[in-house]
Amino acid sequence: MKKTGQPTINDVARIAGVSKKTVSRVINRSSQLNGETRSKVEEVIAELGYVPNPQARALALRRNYLIGLVHDNPNAQTIMNVQRGMLEALHDSEFEMVVRPLSRGSPTMLDDLRTFLERQRLFGVFLMPPISENDAIVKLCVELGCRYVRMCSAVLDDDEHMVASNDREVVREATEYLIAQGHQRIGLVAGPHGFRSAKERRQGFEEALAAAGIPLPRSLIADGNYTFESGLVAAERLLEQTPRPTAIFSSSDTMAAGVMFAARQRGLDIPRDLSIIGFDDTPIASQVWPPLTTVRWPSVSMGRSGALKLIAGVDGGEVVPEPSMLLSTLVRRASVGPPSR
Amino acid sequence: MKKTGQPTINDVARIAGVSKKTVSRVINRSSQLNGETRSKVEEVIAELGYVPNPQARALALRRNYLIGLVHDNPNAQTIMNVQRGMLEALHDSEFEMVVRPLSRGSPTMLDDLRTFLERQRLFGVFLMPPISENDAIVKLCVELGCRYVRMCSAVLDDDEHMVASNDREVVREATEYLIAQGHQRIGLVAGPHGFRSAKERRQGFEEALAAAGIPLPRSLIADGNYTFESGLVAAERLLEQTPRPTAIFSSSDTMAAGVMFAARQRGLDIPRDLSIIGFDDTPIASQVWPPLTTVRWPSVSMGRSGALKLIAGVDGGEVVPEPSMLLSTLVRRASVGPPSR
DNA sequence: TTGTATGCGTTATCAG
DNA sequence: CTGATAACGCATACAA
Numbered sequence: 001m002k003k004t005g006q007p008t009i010n011d012v013a014r015i016a017g018v019s020k021k022t023v024s025r026v027i028n029r030s031s032q033l034n035g036e037t038r039s040k041v042e043e044v045i046a047e048l049g050y051v052p053n054p055q056a057r058a059l060a061l062r063r064n065y066l067i068g069l070v071h072d073n074p075n076a077q078t079i080m081n082v083q084r085g086m087l088e089a090l091h092d093s094e095f096e097m098v099v100r101p102l103s104r105g106s107p108t109m110l111d112d113l114r115t116f117l118e119r120q121r122l123f124g125v126f127l128m129p130p131i132s133e134n135d136a137i138v139k140l141c142v143e144l145g146c147r148y149v150r151m152c153s154a155v156l157d158d159d160e161h162m163v164a165s166n167d168r169e170v171v172r173e174a175t176e177y178l179i180a181q182g183h184q185r186i187g188l189v190a191g192p193h194g195f196r197s198a199k200e201r202r203q204g205f206e207e208a209l210a211a212a213g214i215p216l217p218r219s220l221i222a223d224g225n226y227t228f229e230s231g232l233v234a235a236e237r238l239l240e241q242t243p244r245p246t247a248i249f250s251s252s253d254t255m256a257a258g259v260m261f262a263a264r265q266r267g268l269d270i271p272r273d274l275s276i277i278g279f280d281d282t283p284i285a286s287q288v289w290p291p292l293t294t295v296r297w298p299s300v301s302m303g304r305s306g307a308l309k310l311i312a313g314v315d316g317g318e319v320v321p322e323p324s325m326l327l328s329t330l331v332r333r334a335s336v337g338p339p340s341r
Numbered sequence: 342m343k344k345t346g347q348p349t350i351n352d353v354a355r356i357a358g359v360s361k362k363t364v365s366r367v368i369n370r371s372s373q374l375n376g377e378t379r380s381k382v383e384e385v386i387a388e389l390g391y392v393p394n395p396q397a398r399a400l401a402l403r404r405n406y407l408i409g410l411v412h413d414n415p416n417a418q419t420i421m422n423v424q425r426g427m428l429e430a431l432h433d434s435e436f437e438m439v440v441r442p443l444s445r446g447s448p449t450m451l452d453d454l455r456t457f458l459e460r461q462r463l464f465g466v467f468l469m470p471p472i473s474e475n476d477a478i479v480k481l482c483v484e485l486g487c488r489y490v491r492m493c494s495a496v497l498d499d500d501e502h503m504v505a506s507n508d509r510e511v512v513r514e515a516t517e518y519l520i521a522q523g524h525q526r527i528g529l530v531a532g533p534h535g536f537r538s539a540k541e542r543r544q545g546f547e548e549a550l551a552a553a554g555i556p557l558p559r560s561l562i563a564d565g566n567y568t569f570e571s572g573l574v575a576a577e578r579l580l581e582q583t584p585r586p587t588a589i590f591s592s593s594d595t596m597a598a599g600v601m602f603a604a605r606q607r608g609l610d611i612p613r614d615l616s617i618i619g620f621d622d623t624p625i626a627s628q629v630w631p632p633l634t635t636v637r638w639p640s641v642s643m644g645r646s647g648a649l650k651l652i653a654g655v656d657g658g659e660v661v662p663e664p665s666m667l668l669s670t671l672v673r674r675a676s677v678g679p680p681s682r
Numbered sequence: 683t684t685g686t687a688t689g690c691g692t693t694a695t696c697a698g
Numbered sequence: 699c700t701g702a703t704a705a706c707g708c709a710t711a712c713a714a
Contacts, residue, residue, distance in 0.1 A: 006459065008691055019701045024693060032699060054460060055405065056691030058396040059706050066439070076421040076624075087442055096461060098407070098439045101428055118347060119395060120437060228628050257628045264630045283417075284625055287569050287598045289605045349707055360685045365709060375683055397707030400690050 007048040016044040027052055054094070064121045067095050067310055070113065070137075071128035072104045074226045075254065077282040078299050079128070082151065085303025086126060093311055095123065102131060110136055117144045124148060124310035126303065130195045132156070149306040153197035159324040160309065163302040167197055167279075170295050170328040171204030171249070172211075174277050177330060178247045179212045182338045183275060185220070187238040187245035189255050192225040201251045201279060220245060224255045231258025239266055239274075246339035247275035253282045253294055260288060260335070271337035281331055290334035298326040348389040357385040368393055395435070405462045408436050408651055411454065411478075412469035413445045415567045416595065418623040419640050420469065423492065426644025427467060434652055436464065443472060451477055458485045465489060465651035467644065471536045473497070490647040494538035500665040501650065504643040508538055508620075511636050511669040512545030512590070513552075515618050518671060519588045520553045523679045524616060526561070528579040528586035530596050533566040542592045542620060561586060565596045572599025580607055580615075587680035588616035594623045594635055601629060601676070612678035622672055631675035639667040 009027075013020045018041060025033055026041040044050075058064040069086060073079050086097055100116055102109050117125070117140070124147030131137055132150035138157075141148040150157055153167040178186055188205050191198025202221075209216045219241060222234035231250060235258060238245055250256035256278030263274050270276060270290055278285055278294035285292040305322045313319040350368075354361045359382060366374055367382045385391075399405040410427060414420050427438055441457055443450050458466070458481070465488030472478055473491035479498075482489040491498055494508040519527055529546050532539025543562075550557045560582060563575035572591055576599060579586055591597035597619030604615050611617060611631055619626055619635035626633040646663045654660040 006691095009693095010691080020692080021694085021701060022699090025700085028693085034699060037699080051460060053400075053691050055396060055399040055403075055462060056706090057693080059394075059400050059708090060691080060693040062396075062706075064396060077417060080417040080421055083440065084442075087440065096439045096441070098437045099424065099428065100437070101425075115392075119392060121396060228624065254624075254628075261628065261630055283569065283595075284628065287595075287602065287625065288629060289602055351707080361708075362686085362710090363684060366684085369709085378683080394707050397690090398709080400692085401707075401709045403690070 006053065007050045009050070009052065012041065012044050012048060012050050015048070016041045058121065062121055063123055065095050066098050066120060066122050067307060068116075068120075068122045068125040069097060069099045069128070070102055070125050070131060071100075072102045072131050073128050075252065075280070075282070077284075078280065078297075081299035082126070082128060082303035082306075085300040085305070086307040088300075089304045089307035090311070093314075095311055097307075098122070100125075104131060104134070110140065113137060114140055114144070117141070117146050122146055126306045126310065127151060129153065129197055133196045147310055149309050151302050151306060153200045155325075156196070159321070162324050163306045163309070163322075164325050165297060165302065165328050166325065167200040167328065168204035168207070170330065171201045171251075171279070172208045173204075174279075174293075174295055174330050175205050175208035175249055176212070177332075178249065178275060178277065178336065179208065179214065181247075181275065181336060183247040184214055184339075185243060185245045185247070186214070187220045187222065187248040188216075189222050189224045189231055189234040189238070189248060189250040189259060191251040192223070195226075198251055205249055224251065224258075226252045226254060228254050228258045228261075231255025232262050233258075235259040235262035239263065239268070245274070247277075247336070249277045251279050253278040253280040253285045253292060256292055256294070256335075257284055257288060260292070270335050272340050275336040275339070277330075277336060285331075286333065293333045293336045294331050295328050296331050297328050301326050347394065348391045349394065350391070353382065353385050353389060353391050356389070357382045399462065403462055404464055406436050407439050407461060407463050408648060409457075409461075409463045409466040410438060410440045410469070411443055411466050411472060412441075413443045413472050414469050416593070416621070416623070418625075419621065419638075422640035423467070423469060423644035423647075426641040426646070427648040429641075430645045430648035431652070434655075436652055438648075439463070441466075445472060445475070451481065454478060455481055455485070458482070458487050463487055467647045467651065468492060470494065470538055474537045488651055490650050492643050492647060494541045496666075497537070500662070503665050504647045504650070504663075505666050506638060506643065506669050507666065508541040508669065509545040509548070511671065512542045512592075512620070513549045514545075515620075515636055515671050516546050516549035516590055517553070518673075519590065519616060519618065519677065520549065520555065522588075522616065522677060524588040525555055525680075526584060526586045526588075527555070528561045528563065528589040529557075530563050530565045530572055530575040530579070530589060530591040530600060532592040533564070536567075539592055546590055565592065565599075567593045567595060569595050569599045569602075572596025573603050574599075576600040576603035580604065580609070586615070588618075588677070590618045592620050594619040594621040594626045594633065597633055597635070597676075598625055598629060601633070612676050613681050616677040616680070618677060626672075627674065634674045634677045635672055637670050637672050639669060642667050 012023045127150045150162045152164050222237045224230035224234045281294045281296035285294045308322045353364045468491045491503045493505050563578045565571035565575045619633050622635045622637035626635045649663045
């Protein structure tokens with residue numbers, strides 16, 4: 001007698017006239033099965049609308065059908081994008097997504113994650129930067145037998161464990177665009193220390209200037225931490241110099257918004273007095289005035305691709321390899337123009 | 342012999358020299374327990390670092406220690422805020438958060454949710470608007486024995502099942518502020534039909550104008566759907582009129598950004614030519630130029646409070662009642678001034 | 683107050 | 699290829 005509305009594997013077995021194990025084999029696509037038996041069972045399964053109980057499965061397999069999104073990311077919009085991509089990928093699967101914020105400042109971070117992974121027995125985790133750059137965390141995943149995919153701004157792992165973007169190249173391209181417009185004094189608002197993305201973007205910036213033979217005094221580089229306020233402060237430092245930079249590349253859109261804010265406060269017109277390029281293409285980029293020229297970072301695709309990597313080959317289905325390198329592109333809007341001086 | 346590193350209830354029972362059931366009673370804070378036995382067991386539990394296995398528990402209880410965040414919300418930032426609040430509340434608990442987007446347009450929405458709830462056996466769900474306003478969904482939760490809390494812009498349920506904000510009142514206050522500045526032609530960018538928030542905010546707006554004896558021609562109300570583009574289009578409709586409105590209340594910040602954009606395109610200065618008030622206090626509000634006067638919607642607190650309601654009294658702990666009504670407040674920044682004409 | 687037997691729905695083992 | 703039986707780890711009746 002069933003108490004819940006759900007049919008169980010026993011119901012299927014009974015009605016199909018086979019054992020539980022046989023039903024289990026059908027579900028898990030065991031290769032050693034009589035075709036006739038299989039189709040009979042499949043028929044009953046379809047008829048009953050039977051679906052295996054995730055809780056029981058989790059207990060028996062010691063592994064949950066849950067994909068974790070682990071992050072300690074300053075950018076809410078990026079988290080949402082990744083989340084959306086992952087959810088798209090997981091939508092037609094038997095997996096659910098659980099979100100787990102971590103604070104990389106905390107000394108208990110690693111223990112927190114260990115406890116989480118050990119207890120929840122996650123099937124896999126998607127690691128967002130900068131956590132994805134932490135080798136101790138990756139090691140922990142390996143130790144606990146938890147699949148993982150790292151989201152990163154450079155090649156940090158093999159294809160199976162990574163979705164990366166070409167930050168350095170695209171920033172070089174963006175900077176070249178600025179140079180092509182005639183800019184010679186170009187400032188950089190860099191990302192926070194310890195973030196690989198910050199490093200890559202900075203290197204792309206430096207490479208472009210070096211290739212064009214444009215000097216880059218230390219005074220034209222201001223540190224930020226991807227927040228609006230940090231962009232504002234950095235821009236103030238950059239803009240109080242004489243001569244002023246005629247263009248600024250900001251390593252994130254949010255900071256670029258801060259740069260625009262600072263420029264306005266000084267009565268500077270964009271792009272006449274100052275050209276600006278950001279990075280991310282978050283909604284704010286197209287919603288500020290003037291619309292911000294920026295780099296479109298494929299965060300949604302990275303989430304989707306990463307989640308697909310995580311669950312690849314679970315259902316015995318064939319594994320279609322997901323791309324490990326997603327390309328960013330320069331989006332030209334209105335915040336860049338030739339220098340007026 | 343243990344295969345995994347985790348100690349089980351059997352280990353605790355064996356070492357403490359009691360039965361599994363006794364350990365189970367200690368864990369679940371059964372009142373009928375010898376104090377001595379209890380402390381002995383608790384000692385062993387602490388020593389072993391034992392924590393009950395969620396998967397086994399889920400199977401036995403037919404209920405998972407998972408809290409769902411169910412949404413179909415156009416505003417990514419609000420989702421993040423709610424998520425953050427919920428995560429804060431769940432942080433010290435044994436619950437995890439799983440995110441589940443739904444598309445209210447889809448005919449299978451209800452079935453999707455049913456399947457999700459039946460299969461995952463969620464402990465409870467937090468329903469974001471506009472899904473939270475759907476009675477069929479609430480009914481489904483009740484039917485499936487899944488706790489729920491609705492996030493809403495008006496009193497839609499009893500305290501136990503709701504976290505609400507006082508949208509109407511605060512919008513009335515915001516509009517009065519506009520009136521106090523001397524504005525007489527005030528436009529409204531309304532939210533989408535079918536959203537209770539849109540209705541409440543509109544009513545607050547209308548009440549303030551009516552109380553001040555200011556007429557509100559239909560032409561001063563433009564429909565939006567909470568997106569930037571819709572705000573832009575709505576503002577164009579409003580601003581092409583003669584005489585132009587000298588102020589606009591926008592039912593969301595994102596739309597307000599669209600209004601600002603439209604104003605700029607027409608060469609209008611804010612707030613000299615046009616005053617604007619938004620709603621939400623999303624990051625963009627303080628990052629645009631000029632900073633947007635807006636209503637601070639306590640979305641983080643609503644998420645936190647809602648999650649706490651959901652897990653209230655689980656551990657046998659005393660239930661500290663969470664507030665069901667969170668107040669929004671007007672944040673005065675630079676996008677409002679007296680009319681220049 | 684405590685213990686024993688049994689169920690929860692699956693998968694794994696090892697026979698047949 | 700298939701099936702009986704034993705895990706998986708915890709909770710609930712029902713005894714003691």
